[in-house]
Amino acid sequence: MNTMTSLQRVLTALGQKEPDRVPLFLLLTMHGAKELGMSIKEYFSKGENVAKGQLLLREKYGNDCYYAFFYAPIEVEAWGADVIYREDGPPNSGEPLIKNIDDILKLKPPVVKGNLALEKNLECIRLLKENGADEVPIIGVVMSPFSLPVMQMGFEKYLILMHEHPETFEHLMKLNEEFIVSWANAQIEAGATAITYFDPVSSTSIIPRELFLKTGFQIAKRTISKINGPTAIHLASGRCLPIIDDLAQTGTAIVGTSVLEDLVEVKSQCNGRLTVLGNLNGIEMCRWTKREAENAVKDAIDKAAAGGGFILSDNHGEIPYQVSDEIIMTIAETTRKYGKYPLKR
Template identity: 30%
Template sequence: MISASQRLAAALKGERLDRIPVFCNLIDQGARELGMSIRQYYSRGANVAEGQLRLVKKYGHDNLWSLFYVGREAVMLGCDKINFPDDGPPNVADFIIKTPEDIKKLHIPDDIYSHPEFQEEIECIRIMRKETEGRYPVIAYLTSALTLPCILMGMEKWFKLLLFGPAELRDELLNKCCEFFRKHLAAYKKAGADVFLYSEAFGSTDFVPMKMFREFCLPWIEKDLEGVDPQGMVYYCGSSRLNPVIDAILERTRIEAFYPGPLDDAAESGRILNDRALFAGVFNDIRLIEWTPGEIRSEVKRIITAGMKSKKFIFGTSVIPCCVPETKIRVLLDAALEFGVHERR
């Protein structure tokens, strides 16, 4: 029987097994599976592992997430106020950088792997690997140097520093964030994750003009990824579009996979990439709230039909909101598993 890991490995090489890989980003839903509050669920790596394993068994998709919530990095760097809602992802509730002096004081731990706050992630990955024996790729979420300040000082203050300076202070913060990213990546690799989602909101022209992307952001992206083994690295801009920057990223980095935003056109991603790298056709998850089962199936079919013209293609979701009922998740996944089957040659 073909495993999810084999399916992904084949897609990366442009080979065809039974069907395309189907990545489904069910994160907070693990708490519901275990009958726990969001706070309780994320307090232990064992909970997250169990939640992810149950979700994969239930819906049949091809990926396991080691992500707890965006904001864990801030916790590792000293944030002690996280908002845990009942019905959505946890959220940084207080920023550790409030003044320029806080940037100077920001200390990046020498070793993230042995950091007390990383131990639950290690346990989560250990359990997932043991239970699945490598049959499923375990995904790690990593925040780029340019994006990390958003959860350390808030978007508003970060934009001000980024666009108005002072440049020296901005670069001091970025150097520290770059150091954190590289150490965080090393820790996830040591823990046994297989796929590394490089989350770079400022790597999209939805965030910054193309001129700024090329002249300012791209060099920081290069610095983050300098000397990094490209195996398993995925370029991702949150929900923002990335088709306009694909060529630049391919020219300047060794990235081998792209996870576009839901507003990127999968057919266009395929045309730009022309099988030079793997990409996902990404479903706009928010529409699951309103769409009928028929509309969901039709949209899944449209994305997969467009994407499967390329050899290196997977189907994916953005992040499915907690309020989406299980019946609709089932419709989405069943459609992806059905339409993603390769024709026998």
């Protein structure tokens, strides 16, 4: 039997203490469409659908958050870019809205209020807040100002911008920071408990630490300090270990870790400064047997759950559509059974 609400459980873990059991964030996005018998495109067309989907998913699996994330390109959609849907996976961004580096100087960030793409996301958060009765954390999401250009202009052009056009890069960061702060705060105002700050480009899988310290790190510090609520930095499968000490200085409370890194080492490096979120392998999950799912959950709990400061989730921030309900249920049940504090060894 649960002795804590999901919110209490998560807050206790964030306080580096052991709650009644290991908190579980099932970061399910598209599975809500399956619950409602809708296509992915139809599902994401209304905030009401996603709110219903999240309520049904939590009722089914009993995890510890509502995940108000729609799809990665929602921010560029707000800037006017196309979103391309597919039947079996997350929507992608279409043609980049910045074709040439000079276009950046003419850009104007969108206003959050009244923007159709963002308003449907805010509507979802408001509905979840009405239904969550303050017992379940609602996780809002932003793409960091530093990582957003991958979708705004394409990765290759962005790397060239970053390395060869420092002034225009700074200009774009200024625009993106203004927009993302306002977008994050609109989500907090609508009822989000915390904001996941997705920043894959800051990972040392993508750029070296020296460059991160001059760019993504400064941007994260500035942006996070202006968000009116707690944040989790998520590097979306990218490595975080070489920059853990830096991430701890950004003001964030949580770090999403990669399956490429050892949870024991990540937990030890966080050293009580950050809560570890992770790191079940979302890709392997697609073909896991029940036994493999159980073992993966037990292994992660064994490695990182002692003493609190740990939330179990996948390593990418989105569980693939191909993961079966049976495996998700196994993850949830194993966490409830094996993740009870005090942990059995």
